[in-house]
Amino acid sequence: MTKDEALYQTERWHSDSFIYSVPLKHTGKFVIILKFSEVYFNEPGDKVFDIAIGKKVVVKDLDIYGKVGKAAAHDEYIQAELRDDKVFINVCIS
Numbered sequence: 001m002t003k004d005e006a007l008y009q010t011e012r013w014h015s016d017s018f019i020y021s022v023p024l025k026h027t028g029k030f031v032i033i034l035k036f037s038e039v040y041f042n043e044p045g046d047k048v049f050d051i052a053i054g055k056k057v058v059v060k061d062l063d064i065y066g067k068v069g070k071a072a073a074h075d076e077y078i079q080a081e082l083r084d085d086k087v088f089i090n091v092c093i094s
Contacts (some may be wrong), residue, residue, distance in 0.1 A: 008037035008073050024082050032078040038064040041069060053078065056089050
């Protein structure tokens with residue numbers, strides 16, 4: 001159970017890669033929060049994927065069901081910095 005339950009009740013999926021594009025206006029440090037919940041698969045290992053920002057993989061072999069089970073919230077936090085119109089990824093925190 002989470003206080004942000006509505007955020008986890010819809011899904012976006014594809015059998016191939018897809019991209020989010022987020023415009024950034026201010027330089028400085030920030031945290032990217034990626035919110036997940038497994039709503040389809042029923043066993044660990046059924047869906048395992050990587051998360052990349054640009055060409056850098058920041059989360060490798062993420063298995064939502066394996067981490068929290070079905071229909072449970074899971075967030076990934078990625079620290080980053082926008083400097084000179086470039087995004088620098090500092091560290092990935094699960």
